[in-house]
Amino acid sequence: MPGRATVDAVIVGGGAAGLSLAAHLATAGWGDDVLLLDDGAQPLEDRSWAWWSVGDGLLDGAASTVLGAADVAGEGWSRRLDLDPYAYRVVTGPDLAAEVTRLVSPRPGYRRLRGTARSLAVDDAGVQVAYEDPDGRARAVRARWVLDSVGPGAAATVPDPDARLDLLGLHVETDRDAFDPGAVSLMDFRTGQEDGLAFVYVLPTSARTALVERTVYAAPEAPAIPHDPHLSAYLRDVLRVGGHRIVAREEGTIPLRVRPPAAPEGPVVPIGARAGMIKAGTGYAFGRIQRHSAAIAAALAAGRYPGRAAVHRRWARTQDAALLRVARADPAEARAFLETLLRRNPAPRILAFLDEDLPPREHLRLYATLPLLRFGLACASASSRRPR
Ligand SMILES: Cc1cc2nc3c(=O)[nH]c(=O)nc-3n(C[C@H](O)[C@H](O)[C@H](O)COP(=O)(O)OP(=O)(O)OC[C@H]3O[C@@H](n4cnc5c(N)ncnc54)[C@H](O)[C@@H]3O)c2cc1C
Structure with missing residues (x-):
């Protein structure tokens, strides 16, 4: 019972990472008491x-939405990608919670705690773990793992992000059929680029309803981006949706x-955004x-330390850093790079690359399509400048 016994684990935060981890731990058969x-x-x-x-x-x-195709586009070009063997999936918060409840149900010691x-x-x-219950009372629970x-109460301050994605999504309803419910539009660069590297994402939920979202790679300290006029222009000039709400x-x-x-730090293992x-x-x-x-659950089930369950690759981190640097200093160059990646590679190669899971031979094929020298020079030039 919270406050008395030592439980096997407390998962702090029941968002994407906390819910997912509870499902993976229960499925791995680990832990009698997990809060x-x-x-x-x-x-x-x-969510x-x-x-x-x-x-x-x-x-x-x-997932409540499963799509087998994705569109990508820029000025003067567009392309439909066949995602097979991948699919693009979207899960709603309630559907995720229901599936997690189902997966943990064989283990009655898994409980949710509001606090x-x-x-x-x-x-x-x-x-x-000290927490406050919904009535404001101070409570505590002991755990082998957190x-x-x-x-909570972390002594070290979280460092500033290197950049941020600033986004505005509009849920749009149109008077006539305007969307293809079989494909997500992953990245369409046909939107104003004056605030930074920008693209529009369209997730259809039917032929007449969709989420139309504009995203800008922005500096952490940049002011809020005025997306509305760009989204109006996109709906009017690119999607030509006509009457809509x-x-x-x-x-x-x-x-x-x-x-x-x-x-x-010992038995406290970060997960989710906090773990990068x-x-x-x-x-x-x-x-x-x-x-x-999955890696944390496998480590705990095998009696290994779960804090070493890394899913990042060093080379990928270096590439992400380079992309952010160029996106900040020279957004047009970063856009040209991404457009080339999307235009000249099959979808499974792009998606495996983004998952940091591309076999070496495929990696070479992907690199052969990219303007690496130009991008490298842009990155070197960006690194030599002071950030704005
Ligand atoms: C607007 C937005 C959209 C995104 N969309 C996607 C997407 O479509 N696909 C994708 O892959 N990534 C997406 N991301 C990135 C990432 O997947 C999410 O940020 C994701 O939710 C991170 O998971 P998390 O568990 O670390 O944090 P969260 O999901 O935010 O979970 C943290 C939970 O902890 C709770 N909490 C906070 N403080 C306390 C406390 N002191 N005590 C107890 N509980 C606490 C919060 O209420 C929350 O429920 C998105 C991010 C944002 C900001």
């Missing part, structure tokens, strides 16, 4: 996550960090979170 502590500040009803995978992931079946974690104190016997997506808006910022903001799962080059994290969760 998932969440403050409820980010209701799952308002959804997109990722791509080949369909063998533990949570792949929870706000306040501090973690490590001692020889484990970790004391898998932490939040960092905006039924909801989603604004957001995704911090892009080349290095994770937190490292494991947001890929700095793309802003996607859900796929990585699945691989990290």
Whole structure:
């Protein structure tokens, strides 16, 4: 019972990483008492996550949208990508929670706890997790392991991100058929580029409804980006949707960090964004979170230390850092690079590359399509300048 016994683990934060990890731990058959502590500040009803995978992931079946094709475009060109063997998936917060509940149900010692974690104190016997319950009462629970997506009371301040994705999504309803419900539009660069490297993403939910989202790679300190006029222009001039209504808006910022903001400290193991799962080059994290969760679960089930379950590759981190540097100093060059990547490679190669999972021979093929010398010079020039 919380406050008395020592539980096997407390997962701090019940968002993408916390929920995913609970499912992976339960499926690996690890742990008799596992608590998932969440403050409820980010209701799952308002959340959804997109990722791509080949369909063998533990949570792949929870996706409510599964698409086999993706469009990419820029000024004067467009291309439809056949994603096979991958599919682009989107899971809503409630669907993810329902699937996790189903997967943990054979293990009655897995419980959700509503509360706000306040501090973690490590001692020889484990970790004391202090939290506040919904009535404001101070509580504590002892755990052998803490898998932490939040960092309550962390002494070290989180370093500034290297960049951020600034986005505005509009949920649009049109008077006539305007969207292809069989394909996501992953990156369309036909939008104003004056605020930085910008693209529009379109996720259709039917022929007449879609999320139309504009994203800009921005400097961490840059002011909020005025997306509205660009989205109006995109709906009018690129999608030509005609009569339409905006039924909801989603604004957001995704911090892009080349290095994770937190490292494991004994029995406290960071997970999720805190463990650097947001890929700095793309802003996607859900796929990585699945691989990290599986690796942590496998380590614990095998009696190994779970803090070494890395899912990053050093070369990929260097490439992401280069892309962010060029995107900041010379957005047109970064866009040209991404457009070449998308125009000249098959989708499975692009997606495996972004997953940092491309075999060496395919890697060489991908590099052969890219303007690496030009990009290298742009990166060197960006590195020699002081950031704006
Ligand atoms: C707007 C936006 C859209 C994104 N879309 C995608 C996408 O489509 N695909 C993708 O791959 N990535 C996406 N990302 C990136 C990444 O996947 C998400 O940020 C993801 O939610 C990170 O997972 P997490 O578990 O680390 O954090 P979160 O999902 O944010 O979970 C943290 C949880 O901890 C809770 N919490 C906070 N403080 C406390 C506390 N003191 N005590 C207890 N609980 C606490 C929060 O309420 C929350 O429920 C997006 C990011 C943003 C910001």
